[in-house]
Amino acid sequence: MSAVLKPASIAELAEMIAAADVPLEVIGTGSKRHLGRPVQAAASLDMSGFTGVIAYEPEELILDVAAGTPLADVESMLGQRGQQLAFEPPDWSALLGGTGSGTVGGLVACNLSGPRRLKAGAARDHVLGIHGVTGAGDLFKAGARVVKNVTGYDMPKLLTGSHGTLAALTSVILKVLPAPETEETVALTGFDDAQAVDAMSLAMQSACEVSGAAYVPGEAVYLRLEGIAPSVSYRRDLLGKVLKRPIEVMAARSSAARWKAIRDAAMFAENPRHPLWRISVAPSAAPGIIRRLKDRLDIRYLFDWAGGLIWLEVPPSPDASEALVRASFASGHATLIRAPEATRAAVDVFQPQAPALAALSGRVKEAFDPRHILNPGRMYRGI
Amino acid sequence: MLTMPVPDEDKIRRRAAIAAALRAIVPGEGVIEAPVEMRAFETDGLTAYRQLPLVVVLPETTEQVSAVLKYAHDNGIKVVPRGAGTSLSGGALPLADGILLGMAKFNRVLDIDYANRCAVVQPGVTNLAITRAVEHRGFYYAPDPSSQIACTIGGNVAENSGGVHCLKYGLTANNVLGIEMVLVTGEVIRLGGKHLDSEGYDLLGVMTGSEGLLGVVTEVTVRILQKPETARAVLVGFPSSEDAGQCVADVISAGIIPGGMEMMDRPAIHAAEDFVHADYPLDVEALLIVELDGPQVEVDHLIERVSEIAQANKAATLRISTSEEERLLFWAGRKAAFPAVGRISPDYICMDGTIPRKRLPEVLQGMAELSRLHRLRVANVFHAGDGNLHPLILFDANDADELDRAEQFGADILRLCVKVGGVLTGEHGVGIEKRDLMPEMFTEGDLAQQMRVKCAFDGKGLLNPGKVFPTLHRCAELGRVHVKAGQLPFADIPRF
Numbered sequence A: 001m002s003a004v005l006k007p008a009s010i011a012e013l014a015e016m017i018a019a020a021d022v023p024l025e026v027i028g029t030g031s032k033r034h035l036g037r038p039v040q041a042a043a044s045l046d047m048s049g050f051t052g053v054i055a056y057e058p059e060e061l062i063l064d065v066a067a068g069t070p071l072a073d074v075e076s077m078l079g080q081r082g083q084q085l086a087f088e089p090p091d092w093s094a095l096l097g098g099t100g101s102g103t104v105g106g107l108v109a110c111n112l113s114g115p116r117r118l119k120a121g122a123a124r125d126h127v128l129g130i131h132g133v134t135g136a137g138d139l140f141k142a143g144a145r146v147v148k149n150v151t152g153y154d155m156p157k158l159l160t161g162s163h164g165t166l167a168a169l170t171s172v173i174l175k176v177l178p179a180p181e182t183e184e185t186v187a188l189t190g191f192d193d194a195q196a197v198d199a200m201s202l203a204m205q206s207a208c209e210v211s212g213a214a215y216v217p218g219e220a221v222y223l224r225l226e227g228i229a230p231s232v233s234y235r236r237d238l239l240g241k242v243l244k245r246p247i248e249v250m251a252a253r254s255s256a257a258r259w260k261a262i263r264d265a266a267m268f269a270e271n272p273r274h275p276l277w278r279i280s281v282a283p284s285a286a287p288g289i290i291r292r293l294k295d296r297l298d299i300r301y302l303f304d305w306a307g308g309l310i311w312l313e314v315p316p317s318p319d320a321s322e323a324l325v326r327a328s329f330a331s332g333h334a335t336l337i338r339a340p341e342a343t344r345a346a347v348d349v350f351q352p353q354a355p356a357l358a359a360l361s362g363r364v365k366e367a368f369d370p371r372h373i374l375n376p377g378r379m380y381r382g383i
Numbered sequence B: 001m002l003t004m005p006v007p008d009e010d011k012i013r014r015r016a017a018i019a020a021a022l023r024a025i026v027p028g029e030g031v032i033e034a035p036v037e038m039r040a041f042e043t044d045g046l047t048a049y050r051q052l053p054l055v056v057v058l059p060e061t062t063e064q065v066s067a068v069l070k071y072a073h074d075n076g077i078k079v080v081p082r083g084a085g086t087s088l089s090g091g092a093l094p095l096a097d098g099i100l101l102g103m104a105k106f107n108r109v110l111d112i113d114y115a116n117r118c119a120v121v122q123p124g125v126t127n128l129a130i131t132r133a134v135e136h137r138g139f140y141y142a143p144d145p146s147s148q149i150a151c152t153i154g155g156n157v158a159e160n161s162g163g164v165h166c167l168k169y170g171l172t173a174n175n176v177l178g179i180e181m182v183l184v185t186g187e188v189i190r191l192g193g194k195h196l197d198s199e200g201y202d203l204l205g206v207m208t209g210s211e212g213l214l215g216v217v218t219e220v221t222v223r224i225l226q227k228p229e230t231a232r233a234v235l236v237g238f239p240s241s242e243d244a245g246q247c248v249a250d251v252i253s254a255g256i257i258p259g260g261m262e263m264m265d266r267p268a269i270h271a272a273e274d275f276v277h278a279d280y281p282l283d284v285e286a287l288l289i290v291e292l293d294g295p296q297v298e299v300d301h302l303i304e305r306v307s308e309i310a311q312a313n314k315a316a317t318l319r320i321s322t323s324e325e326e327r328l329l330f331w332a333g334r335k336a337a338f339p340a341v342g343r344i345s346p347d348y349i350c351m352d353g354t355i356p357r358k359r360l361p362e363v364l365q366g367m368a369e370l371s372r373l374h375r376l377r378v379a380n381v382f383h384a385g386d387g388n389l390h391p392l393i394l395f396d397a398n399d400a401d402e403l404d405r406a407e408q409f410g411a412d413i414l415r416l417c418v419k420v421g422g423v424l425t426g427e428h429g430v431g432i433e434k435r436d437l438m439p440e441m442f443t444e445g446d447l448a449q450q451m452r453v454k455c456a457f458d459g460k461g462l463l464n465p466g467k468v469f470p471t472l473h474r475c476a477e478l479g480r481v482h483v484k485a486g487q488l489p490f491a492d493i494p495r496f
């Protein structure tokens, strides 16, 4: 890759995209560059010039921020006002070999959410507005600086998770929420996969308001409680009754460290050569999937989202065991998060779509990027 | 009055043939063409507008929906989907040359899956029926529009409906996990399911709130939640809306997200009190109901904190509910606000702008001035937590001039919302009601981009045309690469 385009203003960005006659790879800081299929681009479009907070109004629960702003800066600013991004953005730099947790724009483009996703929703549930330039070089905006809005199509959701294939985002408006006053984690040991998922399901069906439910095989089931202190301790006792087991409690500090490791899938960072999948399924399907795969492959895994999210590490192979992984579940989706470039070019990184849906996705791509200039091929062939 | 696209006379002439073709797909009573029988479908919750459809079809299976749409698509016939017809923005208003596709017969709960905390239902199931189906196990479906006994989950998805609890629990979009839908071509697709985060483009997100313009929803998977253990409310009267607004901001700044936080202004308080006798204070300018829900210890703790914050903001009166009866009494007035206003005026229209909360005093002030200008009364109920205003404009529809003034008053209120950084609609949708105001919020470029998305779903523009977008464009004209130089743009497209 040779040329680097680095626009300094939205107008310049629009001009550059309109004038581009070669495909462009859209880059924030490059932290998630190796996520998705490799892009065949002749130049890169560096969005790191779009930085800074445009408006932060804690009492309105609103943050309007330029897309190239480092996520770490945003999180520390929110923290100072006792707020947070409730979907718990992960930092996959150790997994993907990047540096730093990337930019807000990159986070939104990839729709990444951590353990609290099962209670608070995904990144896409917190994106209220966007400004950007389409692949046709057209400026556009959607959404607004209010938390409740149904005016026109929900373009912010459409752009969230589009991996830079529709538009280059210049700024995003996010819903920010109060951070919990305290947290505590209950650890339960001695479960097999099925028992672990059952326990997490029982906890999630209770009134305990669990904000994180994960299972590290051979280690423990972790259930996180957050809120004001009297409520947390009440719900901890309730959890013991619901699960009919003695429970072990981790204090706030070690609880936070544990969940950061789960959020970032840290246990998989040590084997960089092993392909890593992230599978989203109905939680009750998780144990069966692992049972089927264990017979055929030497795997390591972790359940998050009460079993609804399986992190799966498979032995190195040219096709990342794609066929086995995809055959292991009936409905849901599997994404190849980490694999060598040649593998990501050869296999479907994202879940293949049925023909009518694939055709519709293609038409949506055309609606934004008729010349296929932005990150072509990042998600699917031609998209 | 708003105008609709000029009907295609040719389709109207072919009504009998079209009805016969539909009858071949949906036999028996599923096709209605007699005008008296079609009356039931001529309007929705925006009752000032009425139009008999070309023909009504009430399919019962996804295959029938698919065949109806394919027939319509092949023959260039417009289609208006309909749930229960409670839309307040005219989203389900029929077209004289269009098929009305009623989804009421899709009324079954298909699967309740407690282990995975979700329910799979057909789109004609009412919002409340979902909660009814799971409440014996302590579960509920969180979004609770006031129309929940009547409105359907399909309509909720199409409008991305909210309710008084959506600050804490989210709108429809945040509680739907998956759908099955039929494209206008008749193709059936699935987006999401019992798992989280459908992959590829978030078409589920786009469908939610798309007002029947992108496809017909034939199945919905929703998230169900365990009911909070308890709820208590505090009822606070304030000498000014500024004080009430500041109290709301301070509650949120204190890190508290209440289950519900509703405000009423003086006219709404009086109308409600006269109607239900909830013992509301009458000599205050604003009344705030803050409801906390969750475990008892948490609720007791937070209600104290909210009360302290209210006192610090010059609360004139303050009551904390001490029993479930008292909590429900606090809500009784708020919940009856619409019918209460209906008692003091022959007609009213309900507006639905959202504003940044801190601009509330100036918006209320502006509304008072507009009320004098248009010589019509207005009462305000307000989802205060999320800035969603529901001004109720009082008028008499028998007086054509009053209807006209009411509509202009409503439009001016929404312009004011946009001017202070807000939006045209927080939960009721654009429909026909706010269609012509879209340019207040969006540039031509913004709207063109939304219409290109429409074209990706419905290239012939057959699904619910005349709604949401102020001007109809042909898709070919929106795809700038296809526009031939020298051609007069949109010459033959009527503007309306």
Ligand SMILES: Cc1cc2nc3c(=O)[nH]c(=O)nc-3n(C[C@H](O)[C@H](O)[C@H](O)COP(=O)(O)OP(=O)(O)OC[C@H]3O[C@@H](n4cnc5c(N)ncnc54)[C@H](O)[C@@H]3O)c2cc1C
Binding pocket: B044, B045, B080, B081, B082, B083, B084, B085, B086, B087, B088, B090, B091, B092, B103, B123, B144, B145, B146, B147, B150, B151, B152, B153, B154, B155, B156, B157, B158, B159, B160, B161, B162, B163, B164, B211, B212, B213, B215, B216, B217, B218, B338, B427, B428, B464
């Ligand atoms: C008294 C009253 C109180 C209300 N309170 C609230 C409230 O608190 N919060 C709120 O958000 N709304 C409220 N509403 C508005 C209304 O109830 C909601 O918009 C509701 O979601 C509409 O559902 P419906 O089934 O009646 O849909 P309809 O009115 O029949 O249709 C609404 C739109 O959805 C489309 N549609 C319907 N079904 C489908 C389908 N299966 N597939 C594709 N498109 C479809 C239609 O084409 C139309 O555009 C209220 C309305 C009334 C009358």
